[in-house]
Amino acid sequence: MSYVDEVLEKVVAKNPAEPEFHQAVKEVLESLRVVVEANEEKFRKDALLERLVEPERQIKFRVPWVDDKGQVQVNTGYRVQFNSAIGPYKGGLRLHPSVNLGIIKFLGFEQIFKNSLTGLPIGGGKGGSDFDPKGKSDREVMAFCQSFMTELCKYIGADTDVPAGDIGTGAREIGYMFGQYKRIRGLYEGVLTGKGLSYGGSLARTEATGYGLLYFTEELLKINGKDIKGMTVAVSGAGNVAIYAIQKAQQLGAKVVTASDSTGWVYDPDGIDVAALKEIKEVKRARLTEYKNYRPNSEYHEGRGVWSVKVDLALPCATQNELHLEDAKQLVANGCLAVCEGANMPTTLEATQYLQENGVIFAPGKAANAGGVATSALEMSQNSERLSWTFDEVDVKLKNIMVNICHNMDDAAKRYGMEGNYVAGANIAGFEKVVDAMTAQGIV
Numbered sequence: 001m002s003y004v005d006e007v008l009e010k011v012v013a014k015n016p017a018e019p020e021f022h023q024a025v026k027e028v029l030e031s032l033r034v035v036v037e038a039n040e041e042k043f044r045k046d047a048l049l050e051r052l053v054e055p056e057r058q059i060k061f062r063v064p065w066v067d068d069k070g071q072v073q074v075n076t077g078y079r080v081q082f083n084s085a086i087g088p089y090k091g092g093l094r095l096h097p098s099v100n101l102g103i104i105k106f107l108g109f110e111q112i113f114k115n116s117l118t119g120l121p122i123g124g125g126k127g128g129s130d131f132d133p134k135g136k137s138d139r140e141v142m143a144f145c146q147s148f149m150t151e152l153c154k155y156i157g158a159d160t161d162v163p164a165g166d167i168g169t170g171a172r173e174i175g176y177m178f179g180q181y182k183r184i185r186g187l188y189e190g191v192l193t194g195k196g197l198s199y200g201g202s203l204a205r206t207e208a209t210g211y212g213l214l215y216f217t218e219e220l221l222k223i224n225g226k227d228i229k230g231m232t233v234a235v236s237g238a239g240n241v242a243i244y245a246i247q248k249a250q251q252l253g254a255k256v257v258t259a260s261d262s263t264g265w266v267y268d269p270d271g272i273d274v275a276a277l278k279e280i281k282e283v284k285r286a287r288l289t290e291y292k293n294y295r296p297n298s299e300y301h302e303g304r305g306v307w308s309v310k311v312d313l314a315l316p317c318a319t320q321n322e323l324h325l326e327d328a329k330q331l332v333a334n335g336c337l338a339v340c341e342g343a344n345m346p347t348t349l350e351a352t353q354y355l356q357e358n359g360v361i362f363a364p365g366k367a368a369n370a371g372g373v374a375t376s377a378l379e380m381s382q383n384s385e386r387l388s389w390t391f392d393e394v395d396v397k398l399k400n401i402m403v404n405i406c407h408n409m410d411d412a413a414k415r416y417g418m419e420g421n422y423v424a425g426a427n428i429a430g431f432e433k434v435v436d437a438m439t440a441q442g443i444v
């Protein structure tokens with residue numbers, strides 16, 4: 001049996017009931033086959049792949065807090081510190097009722113390669129909790145965040161592990177967590193990113209993942225002889241990534257006609273109104289059903305459906321496994337040219353394969369959405385030098401990073417005879433730096 005197949009089998013046997021983690025590992029190891037085969041004897045002797053798929057540390061803890069009725073609630077907190085070969089652990093905190101260890105591990109694993117692709121010195125980690133901020137008062141969210149950080153603060157620090165936002169964790173939650181960290185540890189340091197501008201945040205971090213996705217997509221289309229200007233685009237999600245992806249796509253001359261949330265989706269033939277979306281989601285924290293009040297010409301539909309719309313470009317920006325095989329078939333039938341992932345692993349393995357086999361340009365999230373974590377690393381740099389850069393300074397750096405990721409991914413695929421296979425290109429380019437650092441640092 002090949003070394004890759006052997007490790008894939010071990011991962012499933014050793015981590016039962018973690019399908020998302022299996023999926024993420026399978027996608028990466030399958031595309032590393034060619035690299036691993038060229039070094040099989042050494043990698044096997046060093047147990048390189050076994051070490052790569054085993055987190056350096058996983059922390060699971062109780063998070064008790066008191067709700068507005070005086071009732072004690074108990075959630076589970078996680079931080080998976082996956083790989084620190086190239087820098088301190090870095091990755092967001094997800095607050096969503098679906099969170100479990102397997103989901104945090106898949107996200108932490110993806111983060112290793114994504115962070116490597118940025119070219120910046122950050123290792124891979126991820127955390128979160130099964131707490132649901134939806135429908136909670138600000139006081140309840142604060143109570144949860146303070147309790148969560150009371151435990152988490154023992155394991156993180158500006159030079160060891162620097163969490164940030166993800167689904168359900170935005171500026172409000174980061175603020176409460178930062179306050180509690182400072183209070184307990186007595187340190188005013190860049191221990192979290194995505195902070196408010198008044199206490200060490202970076203300009204352009206809020207916009208970074210969505211803007212970065214579009215800088216990357218524009219470049220990838222250019223490499224393939226296409227222009228984003230004039231394209232019709234479907235976006236899923238209506239959160240941080242989706243909102244700023246829509247905004248930048250429109251600035252680049254495309255028309256985005258959809259957005260979605262966990263209960264339904266909107267189709268706006270005149271192009272999504274970003275100001276309305278921000279008001280509904282960022283200010284009111286309301287459902288997309290409200291969108292029609294701002295745009296009477298639009299349609300609201302319950303359930304899923306954004307991938308049924310005829311578009312040139314699809315940008316999944318909500319959550320994992322939200323674009324299935326049937327969706328991929330529909331996109332292909334409608335003549336879609338490219339799918340670039342704003343979310344983490346939003347496309348199932350079967351859907352990815354179908355898109356690639358049918359000539360759709362497909363870019364994986366670990367490359368396409370790396371602008372968020374890259375800008376977080378820029379926030380860490382600003383915190384270290386106790387300076388704040390202007391919006392344009394950060395934005396220019398972000399754009400350069402995304403353009404570089406795009407070319408490094410493209411070049412890596414070509415080097416291994418897989419031109420146009422950007423899943424392989426991103427995985428190989430991300431892996432090369434990590435494996436080099438792991439090898440140099442000995443058996444740890």
Ligand SMILES: NC(=O)C1=CN([C@@H]2O[C@H](COP(=O)(O)OP(=O)(O)OC[C@H]3O[C@@H](n4cnc5c(N)ncnc54)[C@H](OP(=O)(O)O)[C@@H]3O)[C@@H](O)[C@H]2O)C=CC1
Nearest residue numbers: 166167168209237238239240241261262318319343344372
């Ligand atoms: N924020 C960042 O910097 C980065 C985020 N990502 C990834 O991008 C994706 C979106 O994150 P972000 O925008 O920050 O998160 P937000 O919480 O801001 O928004 C998430 C959006 O997706 C919808 N959503 C969440 N879960 C589900 C679900 N199970 N089914 C359907 N819709 C769902 C939410 O709907 P509702 O409004 O109803 O809650 C919301 O519209 C995630 O995969 C995240 O890991 C990747 C890189 C960086």
Ligand SMILES: O=C(O)CCC(=O)C(=O)O
Nearest residue numbers: 091092164166372373376
């Ligand atoms: O900004 C960060 O540190 C993390 C962003 C994130 O969670 C991600 O890239 O998925």
